[in-house]
Amino acid sequence: MKFSTRVRDKIKNRAHGSCEVCGFTIGYSAQIHHRKPRGMGGTKSEQSGSMSNGLFVHPKCHAQIESDRNKAMSMGFLMYQGDDPSNVPVKLWYGWHYLNNDGSVTQYQKEVDRGEASLPSGLNAFTNVESVLKDKNIQGVEDVVLNAIHADES
Secondary structure, eight states: OOOOHHHHHHHHHHHTTBOTTTOOBOOTTOEEEESSOOOTTOOOOGGGGSGGGEEEEOHHHHHHHHHOHHHHHHTTSSOOTTSOGGGSOEEETTEEEEEOTTSOEEEOHHHHHHTOOOOOTTOOTTSOHHHHHHOTTOOSHHHHHHHHHHGGGO
């Protein structure tokens, strides 16, 4: 099942225009990746077109997901057909989260309990991630790393 225009727009809004895998701002080349593969001929599963099943990604990250499916599975970028996308955490660029069907994200609790949240410097597991993502003026090591990763794309 394809994502409806409404769901595609909500996934893009959830990501604030940035790739959910690496955090790099995406222009016109953005793609919506199905975490639960549709398979040849598609699927009629309602979950396939849900917000929790979609990731906003740029073509390079999308190609990496598809080329290394074992790693993608371990990161929550891909899942088995029997899995519910809203119950499988995914490693977004700012840490492990559940993707909710209302367009929000919920931090993966085990990560919070272990103190392993990988959020931008100066933040902790209790910081409101939504407000951070809306602020496009985040500066620091993360921006330098992301720019270096994508420097070869230009």
